[in-house]
Every structure is written in structure tokens, then in C-alpha cells.
Amino acid sequence: MRAGLLFGCVTAAVLTVVLAVGMITIIDGSQQQAMGVTDLSCDAALGPTQPGQQGQGATDAQALEQEQREIVSLIIKIGKEREMSPRAWQIAIQAGMTESGLRNLTYGDRDSLGIFQMRPSMGWGTPEQVTNPPYQVNKFYDVLEEVPDWQNMRPGEAAQAVERSAFPDRYHEWEPMAVHLVQNVGEIQNASGCGENDGVMLAANTKAGRAIEFAMGERGKPYVWGATGPDSYDCSGLMLRAYEAAGITLPRVSRDQYKAGAMLPVEQAQPGDLLFWAYDPADPSTIHHVAMYLGDGKMVEAQQTGVPVHVRDVSWDEAELVAQAVRPGV
Numbered sequence: 001m002r003a004g005l006l007f008g009c010v011t012a013a014v015l016t017v018v019l020a021v022g023m024i025t026i027i028d029g030s031q032q033q034a035m036g037v038t039d040l041s042c043d044a045a046l047g048p049t050q051p052g053q054q055g056q057g058a059t060d061a062q063a064l065e066q067e068q069r070e071i072v073s074l075i076i077k078i079g080k081e082r083e084m085s086p087r088a089w090q091i092a093i094q095a096g097m098t099e100s101g102l103r104n105l106t107y108g109d110r111d112s113l114g115i116f117q118m119r120p121s122m123g124w125g126t127p128e129q130v131t132n133p134p135y136q137v138n139k140f141y142d143v144l145e146e147v148p149d150w151q152n153m154r155p156g157e158a159a160q161a162v163e164r165s166a167f168p169d170r171y172h173e174w175e176p177m178a179v180h181l182v183q184n185v186g187e188i189q190n191a192s193g194c195g196e197n198d199g200v201m202l203a204a205n206t207k208a209g210r211a212i213e214f215a216m217g218e219r220g221k222p223y224v225w226g227a228t229g230p231d232s233y234d235c236s237g238l239m240l241r242a243y244e245a246a247g248i249t250l251p252r253v254s255r256d257q258y259k260a261g262a263m264l265p266v267e268q269a270q271p272g273d274l275l276f277w278a279y280d281p282a283d284p285s286t287i288h289h290v291a292m293y294l295g296d297g298k299m300v301e302a303q304q305t306g307v308p309v310h311v312r313d314v315s316w317d318e319a320e321l322v323a324q325a326v327r328p329g330v
Contacts (some may be wrong), residue, residue, distance in 0.1 A: 009283040057176030061184070068102040069185075071115055071133065078137045086182045087151060092169045095159035097181045106134055116140050116163065128158040129146050154282055175282070205327050207246035208272020214245040215292050215300045218309045223302045228252075233302040233309060235290050239274060242292065248329040254290035261328040267316050271295040275314065276322040284322075293325065 064072070072093060079089040087296045099117040109118045118124035118139065131133045145152055147161040154206045156171030157176065164172075218241075221232055228237035236254040243250050250257050254313060258276050269275065270293070276288040291301035291314070299314045314321075 008305050057178075060174070061180045067104070067213060067221035071096060071102045071104070072181050072185055075137050076182065078122060080183060080186075081142065082141055084141060084145075085151070086186060087155065088141060088144060089186060090175075090178040091144060091150070091155045091158045091162075093136065093181055094155055094174045095140065095163055097174040097177065098159070098165075098170045101162065104131060104136075114174035116294055166296075173283075184232065205272050205329050207243070207248055207329055208270070210246035211242040211248070211272055212292065212300070213329075215239075215242040215309075216311075217304075218242075219300070219311065221302075222307050223305055223309070224306055225265065225305065235302045237300070238300075238302040239290050239292060244327050246329075250328060255284060255287040257290055257328075258284055258287055258322070260327055261326040262330040263324045263326055266321065266323055266325045269293040270327070272325050273325040275299060275325055277318075277320040278322055279320065281320060281322050287322065289320075 002091045028318075035186050037185070073134050075092045075096065075119060079086075079092065099112075100108075100115050102115065103263075104115055105117070107115075107303045111119050111121050111127075113120070113127060114136045115133065116132040116136055116139075118125050118136060120130060124130050124139060125135065130139075143162045143303060144158065144172040147158060150158045150161065153161070154172070155175060156169070159171040165169075166169075204212050215238060217239060218229070218233065221229075224232035225234050225236060226237070227233050229241045233241070236252060236257055237255060239254075250260050254276060254314050257274060261274070264273070267276065273293045275291050275293050276287050278284070279286040279288060289301075291299045291312070294311065297313055297315070298311055300309065303312075
């Protein structure tokens, strides 16, 4: 095995790809539970694919050859048999694609062999075992389960924790394709654990109107980093005071505000929901901006130095936009 725009606020999520290839059978969450498949929370879910990458995942998947597709099917089949979550399947697919192109290789770096380039000299098994596909997949899952908190890692990071490659960032490249394969080959609807209808099922934020009223009333006031009003604001300071006026207490900084409510797909945001931007939308620790959605493709924000609190248009494929909105107080 081979060893944007600075908004001046501090505070990434999981974007789910649903792209069909051919005729597939879709199962809902209750069926997933019957299969023993763990339905993870939004924040610890499958993913993360960033806006604009959905098509790339489908394109990459369509380019796979028969052997590669068979290995994907095996990874998913064994994952289901072991009652492992779709996130585990994704991690294994990303690792296999990175290490071998999802092929059962009989060669590799030093004595690396097989789908995951396991090295007999490092205790992964005999050459015969590490070139036996079912053995390899089970061994990968065995080691993955020993990785502390692997369920909450970015899938590529979890793959790296198993593989211990000298090039850890390579595994992220295959996120979109792996998501696509898990949902289609794995026949899992919205494998991220954030159901497509979650936004509809979430209770309405009955205090959002007051929060919107407050934020809109602050238009024209200057942006000042670290300011929480009443004369100036930064991005999270404005959200803090807006929801405070509505009787809801939010954390001070944007990346903590991201955790302060119910999550839903950003496309299903309703007036009053919070939108987030991150340098890496897959990594919540890089969230740097928050704004309040107003509906009809508009939002209110305290953006950056020199730009007063204002309303602007927002697009769901905007650079750095996190895939999930947050509904405070729900």
C-alpha cells in the first residue's frame, strides 16, 4: 500500500447527488432500516459533493468498465451484508478507485496488490488473500471500523486513515462518483441521510418573520468585523441579533450557527433559514460567512468591509455555498 471571496466571518456540509443511470429501484428510509442499513444524520452523512459537481459524478460513473462495476457492486453488497452505512460504502469506493482504479491488480508499489493495494508485508494477508476480492473488501471494512470516529470524517480522510497513503488528498477526487454509485448501484434514495423532503417535513420556524423584519431594518448599516450591533455588524453578528429579536439565541460565530438548528437541503430553504459559505464546502470548520434567506432567490447579509448590510440575489450553484441550510429554533 502506498504509504473565494473573503467575507470576514468565521463559522460545510454534505451535498447529496441524485443522478440516475438506467432503471433502478429506489428504496425509502424505512426499507433501509429493514435492510439493516444505518440512516445517518445529515451532518455525519454520505458526501460531500460540492455544488456544480453532480454531473461529474455521473460522467465518471458512466466511464467505468465491467470489472470496475463488478467491484463496486461487491463493495456495496458486502457493506449491506455487514450492516454498514452507505457512508462506509462510499469510503471503500473512493479508496478503491484511488488505489487501483477499482481493479483487482496483481502488481503495485513494492508488494502492494489488489483493489486497495494491500501489502502482505504489512500484515494485510497473504498474496492470495489480498487478491481475493471478497477478502479485500471485508478486510478494508474491518480496518475502517477500527478508525476512531470514521463516521464523522470526510470520506476521503477516512479512506486515508485506512490506506495511510503518502498522498492523502487524492481520495477526495472521487467523491462525486462514489456518491452517485452508492445511490444508484446501492439503490438508496438520498443516501446522505438528509431526505429530499426533510425541508417540507420540518416544522415551520414561526419566529422567522420577526428575525427577517429585524435584519431588513438594519440595511444600510456598515460592516465591521466582530460587530454585533446596534450601529454595525459582521455576518454572524447580524444573524445573532436578528434571531435574538425573535426570541431565539444563536451562537456568536457562523460555523457554530451552522450547528444551531435543523438542517435541510439548501434548495429547500424557506424565508428565515440560514445559508452558509465555506472555503471548502465539505469541511464545516472552513465556514466563513452566513446570511438569511428571504425567499424568491434573495437573501440579506452583512457581507464585507465597505459593503453595508444589504439584500442580494443568491443562486444554489454559487461558489462556496454549503449544501445545507439551517432552520434556527426547530
